[in-house]
Amino acid sequence: MTDSFILTGIAASPGTAIAPVLILRELELNLDSGGGHELATQLRRFAEARNIVREQIMKLREEASAQHEEWTIKIFDSHLYLASDPELLGSVENRINENGVRAEYALLLSRDEFALLLENSGSEMMVERAGDLRDVTNRLIAVLTGQKQEDLSELSGEVILAAHELSPLETAQLDTKFVKGIITETGGYSCHTAIMARSRGIPAVTGSRGILGLLESGLQVILDGDEGWVRGRPGEAELKTAREKLAEQLLMKEHLKAFRDKKTQSLDGTSVNIGSHLGRLSELDDALRFGAEGIGLFRTEFLFMESSGFPNEDVQFEAYREVLERMNPRPVIIRTMDIGGDKTLSYIDLPAEDNPFLGVRGIRYSLRNPEIFRVQLRALLRASAYGNLKIMFPMVSVPEELKEARNIVDDEAEKLRLGGVHISQDVEIGVMIEVPSAALLADELAEHVDFFSIGTNDLIQYTMAADRMNDEVAHLYQPLNPAVLRLIQMVTDASRKHGLWTGVCGEMAGDPEALPLLLGLGVRELSVGAPQIPAVRELISRLNLKNNNLKG
Amino acid sequence: MIKEIRVVNRKGLHARPATLFAETASKYSGEVKVSFESKTVNGKSLITLMSLAVPRDGEVTVTINGDEAEAVMSELSGVLGKNYD
Numbered sequence: 001m002t003d004s005f006i007l008t009g010i011a012a013s014p015g016t017a018i019a020p021v022l023i024l025r026e027l028e029l030n031l032d033s034g035g036g037h038e039l040a041t042q043l044r045r046f047a048e049a050r051n052i053v054r055e056q057i058m059k060l061r062e063e064a065s066a067q068h069e070e071w072t073i074k075i076f077d078s079h080l081y082l083a084s085d086p087e088l089l090g091s092v093e094n095r096i097n098e099n100g101v102r103a104e105y106a107l108l109l110s111r112d113e114f115a116l117l118l119e120n121s122g123s124e125m126m127v128e129r130a131g132d133l134r135d136v137t138n139r140l141i142a143v144l145t146g147q148k149q150e151d152l153s154e155l156s157g158e159v160i161l162a163a164h165e166l167s168p169l170e171t172a173q174l175d176t177k178f179v180k181g182i183i184t185e186t187g188g189y190s191c192h193t194a195i196m197a198r199s200r201g202i203p204a205v206t207g208s209r210g211i212l213g214l215l216e217s218g219l220q221v222i223l224d225g226d227e228g229w230v231r232g233r234p235g236e237a238e239l240k241t242a243r244e245k246l247a248e249q250l251l252m253k254e255h256l257k258a259f260r261d262k263k264t265q266s267l268d269g270t271s272v273n274i275g276s277h278l279g280r281l282s283e284l285d286d287a288l289r290f291g292a293e294g295i296g297l298f299r300t301e302f303l304f305m306e307s308s309g310f311p312n313e314d315v316q317f318e319a320y321r322e323v324l325e326r327m328n329p330r331p332v333i334i335r336t337m338d339i340g341g342d343k344t345l346s347y348i349d350l351p352a353e354d355n356p357f358l359g360v361r362g363i364r365y366s367l368r369n370p371e372i373f374r375v376q377l378r379a380l381l382r383a384s385a386y387g388n389l390k391i392m393f394p395m396v397s398v399p400e401e402l403k404e405a406r407n408i409v410d411d412e413a414e415k416l417r418l419g420g421v422h423i424s425q426d427v428e429i430g431v432m433i434e435v436p437s438a439a440l441l442a443d444e445l446a447e448h449v450d451f452f453s454i455g456t457n458d459l460i461q462y463t464m465a466a467d468r469m470n471d472e473v474a475h476l477y478q479p480l481n482p483a484v485l486r487l488i489q490m491v492t493d494a495s496r497k498h499g500l501w502t503g504v505c506g507e508m509a510g511d512p513e514a515l516p517l518l519l520g521l522g523v524r525e526l527s528v529g530a531p532q533i534p535a536v537r538e539l540i541s542r543l544n545l546k547n548n549n550l551k552g
Numbered sequence: 553m554i555k556e557i558r559v560v561n562r563k564g565l566h567a568r569p570a571t572l573f574a575e576t577a578s579k580y581s582g583e584v585k586v587s588f589e590s591k592t593v594n595g596k597s598l599i600t601l602m603s604l605a606v607p608r609d610g611e612v613t614v615t616i617n618g619d620e621a622e623a624v625m626s627e628l629s630g631v632l633g634k635n636y637d
Binding site for chain 2: 123
């Protein structure tokens with residue numbers, strides 16, 4: 001027995017878990033690569049393994065079918081097909097015939113060849129399908145080499161799963177009755193494991209490099225998915241704290257379930273719209289599952305950061321259309337690209353700046369590079385025909401920037417209309433208020449927009465001149481400081497005077513202390529992370545907006 | 553027999569329609585080829601079909617050799633001509 005230890009990772013799915021670890025070992029792939037084996041034997045072994053694996057998958061499919069898990073059933077259908085795919089079979093058999101290698105080695109080479117083909121197809125979805133191909137071929141290799149794989153459908157006690165990484169299928173199969181937490185060495189906040197864990201409410205820590213070296217199956221751990229750490233061999237005091245936190249979370253979870261599908265309404269019947277942030281298309285399922293009444297902040301940077309050059313108009317159009325169509329008729333607020341600051345692109349040369357957060361970022365970059373800005377605006381306007389689009393500009397400091405940006409929008413819209421392209425007549429244009437000057441000039445900005453969206457994270461940071469990631473000054477990052485609240489009030493006052501509406505995106509929107517103040521000032525639209533939606537909705541249901549009292 | 557067919561599915565020729573396509577093509581003894589953007593693959597292979605990464609509204613060229621080509625073509629057109637959400 002050695003000492004307690006703690007390892008950190010990415011807080012991928014909130015909640016606490018206390019349970020023994022179950023390690024899912026990677027398949028041993030250090031296979032015999034020698035030739036000269038008898039062809040007939042290898043071909044027969046391959047055929048027998050396929051039969052066994054097909055039976056395994058059929059059995060899993062039946063279980064999924066009994067549970068009415070449509071998504072999993074479809075995956076198993078394609079797995080059944082992959083297990084007998086003619087090109088895969090032909091490729092493996094050719095390798096056996098030509099080189100006399102063992103069936104499992106031939107399979108490994110063919111697996112990698114075809115997985116690469118899918119991964120290089122340039123489609124994010126096909127990269128996931130490469131994961132399916134690996135699932136199936138790994139099953140075959142496990143049978144051929146006599147390796148026993150942990151069967152996740154046959155768990156009998158509570159565990160916290162730990163793995164280098166989990167395949168989409170492994171994640172989908174997780175039985176929430178027994179799987180209390182997930183730890184992976186790879187991945188981040190947006191990997192498929194994180195997304196699935198959040199939507200199923202399983203606490204998870206991802207990207208915890210090297211953690212498997214410290215864990216062993218059966219070892220007791222505490223996992224904290226809110227803060228992103230795992231503690232091995234916890235002491236009594238640590239266990240007590242974790243158990244209390246867990247009990248509280250369970251109570252809250254039950255209570256909040258009912259708030260997923262409700263409309264957001266205060267105690268005295270005032271409607272509020274709670275939207276979800278969206279950082280990637282794959283988070284859309286989360287938004288819908290947690291009952292988002294819209295997308296309050298669609299950050300488009302992922303489109304630019306995950307490609308090797310500026311994505312063309314059609315690629316952008318497809319992404320915007322998908323979100324608009326799936327959310328329709330709910331509103332989708334799309335922020336034009338916020339490049340600069342800490343977000344740089346590999347394929348452009350941003351000049352080195354002494355103060356990137358006070359440099360070329362957001363609308364400043366867009367206005368300096370109109371040819372790039374116009375492509376995004378055209379894609380947005382074309383997509384507007386498919387849903388309820390609102391466009392907003394980030395990092396505006398003075399009205400002139402807003403006027404210029406609006407002129408470009410009007411110009412592109414006019415060109416599209418003349419070209420016969422159908423675009424919505426109802427696209428609202430808004431401005432993000434995240435620079436103090438914008439809040440101070442809200443009255444003037446109001447003349448050029450339909451709505452304000454207060455980006456509180458940056459507004460607080462710029463108002464207090466304090467970086468919240470810097471421990472030495474983080475105490476000055478004060479959301480409820482009167483300086484910040486006065487700026488917010490200037491925005492809501494201007495909004496009321498000009499007949500606009502005001503939303504808030506940023507952590508303040510989900511903060512129980514700040515929320516009553518924001519609503520009291522007249523904010524009626526909020527954007528939070530999808531899993532936070534039920535809790536914010538529940539809180540609002542207890543607020544009396546006319547008197548602004550919290551009833552508990 | 554050769555025909556150009558537009559992929560209607562919102563996510564393109566993705567897992568579900570590709571599986572149905574390969575299954576349908578496999579019931580047929582003749583050859584089924586699918587081309588998209590200068591690549592041609594075996595229409596009975598789910599893996600190679602997916603590797604084409606055909607997006608929504610992509611036009612694929614389907615080539616069928618053998619008897620009953622017309623009936624198979626119409627069945628395959630049906631698979632590509634609808635959405636699978």
